[in-house]
Amino acid sequence: MQLIHSGKIRDVYEDRGDILLVASDKVSVYDVVLPTPIPGKGKILTQLSLWWFRHLADVVPNHVISAEDVPPEWAGRAIRCQRLNMLPIECIARGYLAGLGLDSYRATGTISGVPLPSGLAEGSRLPEPVFTPSTKATIGHDEFMTLGDAGRELGAETANELQRITLEVYSRGAAIAAERGVIIADTKLEFGRAPDGALVLADELLTSDSSRFWAAEDWHPGRPQRYLDKQFVRDWSSTITGWDRKPPGPEVPAKIVEATRARYIEVYERITGNRWEE
Amino acid sequence: MATYDPYKLIDQVRELLQASGVDPVIVSEKDALVGAGELLRSMGVFPTVDPLDFHARGDRNSWQETDDRNAAAYKQAPP
Secondary structure, three states: OEEEEEOOOEEEEEEOOEEEEEEOOOOEEOOEEOOOOOOOHHHHHHHHHHHHHHHOOOOOOEOEEEOOOOOHHHOOOEEEEOOOEEOOEEEEEEEEOOHHHHHHHHHHOEEOOEEOOOOOOOOOEEEEEEEOOEEOOOOOOOOEOOHHHHHHHHOHHHHHHHHHHHHHHHHHHHHHHHHOOEEEEEEEEEEEEOOOOOEEEEOOOOOOOOEEEEEHHHOOOOOOOOEOOOHHHHHHHHOOOOOOOOOOOOOOOHHHHHHHHHHHHHHHHHHHOOOOOO | OOEEOHHHHHHHHHHHHHHOOOOOOOOOHHHHHHHHHHHHHHOOOEEOEOHHHHHHHOOOOOHHHHHHHHHHHHHHOOO
16 A cells, blocks of 8 residues: 555545545644644544435446445545546535635626626525636646636536536535535535546545535625534634744644534534434 | 646646747646647547546645635735
8 A cells, every 4th residue: 555645634545556535633724734633523524425425426426436445544534436537627516605706706796707696795695506617726726717618628528517517416415415404605526537438526525624514504694604613613713812824733722622523523413314423 | 548637748848848948937827727638638638637646746625725725815816
C-alpha cells in the first residue's frame, strides 16, 4: 500500500490497483485546519457518504468497491474505491445563495452565467438549483465556468450529462434531507470515467465536508446562515483575540470539541434516521 | 479511449514556449484549461487526470471553506 497524499481532511492510498480514501478527524475554520481533531468525525462523514452512495445509486454509478475491505485500523472511516480517470472540473449544485454564488449574484445577477431573479438575499432559496461548475485550481483559487466552458473543455454531451446528474443528485439529496430538517444549501461532486467510458461519481457524497448544511429551523434569509455542524467551532474561533485566521490555528477547548462532535452525530442521525453507534 | 491530463499539457506548452524564448503568464487558468481540453478533444483525446495525480495535486479543504476562500478572492478581484 502506498500513501499518495496526506491532505487536510483525508489521506489517499493506492492499494492493489484501487484507491483507498481515509477520512481524518481534522476540522477547519476560515480555511485553517485546527490542531485539535473532532473524535469520530472521519467515521461519521464516511458512513454518511456511504449512506448517500447507497441511496442515490440509481441516479449514477459510484466508485465505491467496499467499505469492509480496508485495513482494520481504518475500519469505518475508509472506503476502497475504483481507480477512475478523473474529470478536471468540479461539479457544483447550488440551491441557495451562499459563498461564491452569493458574491457572483451580487456582482452580476448571475451564477456561472445562469441569470437569477433580482431581490434575492443572502441565504435565499433559488427558484431552481443551478449547476455551477468550476476549475480545480492548481494555483490560486477556483474560477466559475459556464456550462458552455465545460462543454468546450469536455464536449457538450459530457457537460450536459454532468449537469443533469449533478442537479439530480443534489435535488434528490436535498429533498431527503429537507424532510428531516436539514437544508443542503449546495454541494460539490467529482466525477471520473470508468475504463468503458461511463461517468462514475467519485470522492465523497453530500457530507458536510462537501456541502453546506443548515438547520431548517434556523434558516433566515438575509443574513449569514449558521452551519448545522461546526458552528460551535466557528463561533468559538471568532471570539479568540490575537489569532489572525492563519495557520497555525488555536487548540480547541474540550467542551467545544464535544459539542461539535455531537452536531456531526446529529446531522448523521437526522439525515439517515439511524442511531449513530461507534 | 485515449486520455491525457490537460494540466500536464498546459505545463508542457509553457515549457515549450519558454524554450522558444517566450515567457508565458497564465492570466486565466480557466481559459487555459478550456483551451487544453479543446485541443485534446480536437485530436480525439479526452481530457482526464490520473487519479493518483488528481489526489496528490489538490490538497483540498472542506467545500465550504474552499468556496468561502473563492468568494473572498472574487470580491478582491472580480473576473
